[in-house]
Amino acid sequence: MESNLAVQRLSALAQPNRLAVFRCLIRCGPAGLPAGDIARLLDVAPNTLSAQLTLLAQAGLLTRRRDGRSIVYAANQDAMSDLIVYLLEDCCAGRPDICAPIADAVARAACC
Amino acid sequence: MESNLAVQRLSALAQPNRLAVFRCLIRCGPAGLPAGDIARLLDVAPNTLSAQLTLLAQAGLLTRRRDGRSIVYAANQDAMSDLIVYLLEDCCAGRPDICAPIADAVARAACC
DNA sequence: TCCATATTTCAACGAATATGGAAGTATGGC
DNA sequence: GCCATACTTCCATATTCGTTGAAATATGGA
Numbered sequence: 001m002e003s004n005l006a007v008q009r010l011s012a013l014a015q016p017n018r019l020a021v022f023r024c025l026i027r028c029g030p031a032g033l034p035a036g037d038i039a040r041l042l043d044v045a046p047n048t049l050s051a052q053l054t055l056l057a058q059a060g061l062l063t064r065r066r067d068g069r070s071i072v073y074a075a076n077q078d079a080m081s082d083l084i085v086y087l088l089e090d091c092c093a094g095r096p097d098i099c100a101p102i103a104d105a106v107a108r109a110a111c112c
Numbered sequence: 113m114e115s116n117l118a119v120q121r122l123s124a125l126a127q128p129n130r131l132a133v134f135r136c137l138i139r140c141g142p143a144g145l146p147a148g149d150i151a152r153l154l155d156v157a158p159n160t161l162s163a164q165l166t167l168l169a170q171a172g173l174l175t176r177r178r179d180g181r182s183i184v185y186a187a188n189q190d191a192m193s194d195l196i197v198y199l200l201e202d203c204c205a206g207r208p209d210i211c212a213p214i215a216d217a218v219a220r221a222a223c224c
Numbered sequence: 225t226c227c228a229t230a231t232t233t234c235a236a237c238g239a240a241t242a243t244g245g246a247a248g249t250a251t252g253g254c
Numbered sequence: 255g256c257c258a259t260a261c262t263t264c265c266a267t268a269t270t271c272g273t274t275g276a277a278a279t280a281t282g283g284a
Binding site: 015016017048052066068069070073096 | 275
Binding site: 126146147148151152158159162163165166180182183 | 259260261262263
């Protein structure tokens with residue numbers, strides 16, 4: 001993954017509403033949610049939310065598809081794993097004792 | 113981890129220079145690097161870098177200690193693991209098939 | 225076709241951020 | 255004490271970001 005893309009994704013997530021949107025969609029899984037439902041759930045103006053969704057989608061963190069009058073957004077898990085892998089890269093310079101704590105934490109986080 | 117803290121950490125990482133600083137320090141491990149060395153490595157003005165280091169440290173992503181005339185910065189791995197755990201939280205709403213790809217990617221990323 | 229719903233785009237404003245010059249603080253050596 | 259080194263803090267400026275009202279687009283139903 002390129003550094004620019006990582007920054008773009010981190011920027012997209014680095015805002016309270018956008019992080020909430022993303023986490024909400026992560027929990028929804030591939031089914032996703034229409035923009036309107038997200039706006040209601042998070043109590044954000046539709047046009048404001050639209051800008052936020054666009055930003056997340058441009059960063060590759062969300063996918064969008066039309067379903068009738070609604071536009072359904074869903075989290076892109078690959079983008080998320082790529083970002084995490086990038087952040088963990090080269091974390092111990094070959095010394096396992098250094099990054100063992102991180103590896104442990106990640107293993108515990110595996111939710112399934 | 114609180115949402116606010118997650119946003120603060122994501123914001124701190126969401127800038128090319130700061131991400132480079134953090135990755136550089138992750139690779140250095142607990143030994144860390146003096147501010148001046150980082151400035152030279154990344155070719156950033158000392159005062160600009162100082163502001164960036166302060167921001168990363170305030171987010172808890174870096175620790176600092178004085179060593180003679182130098183101030184040595186090191187990556188805080190716990191902060192990083194906490195952030196990653198937070199980002200992975202609730203990722204599959206109880207359905208293992210959904211987040212298996214993420215779990216796989218993270219397992220592959222375990223560098224040691 | 226006409227209307228209502230769902231969402232986006234545009235333009236503009238205030239707020240927050242990034243950077244750099246200049247001055248300040250802390251440490252170590254003479 | 256004095257000076258050089260290593261960083262930081264302060265301040266001003268330019269840029270970017272987030273939000274909102276208003277207008278535009280797309281879809282589905284009567």
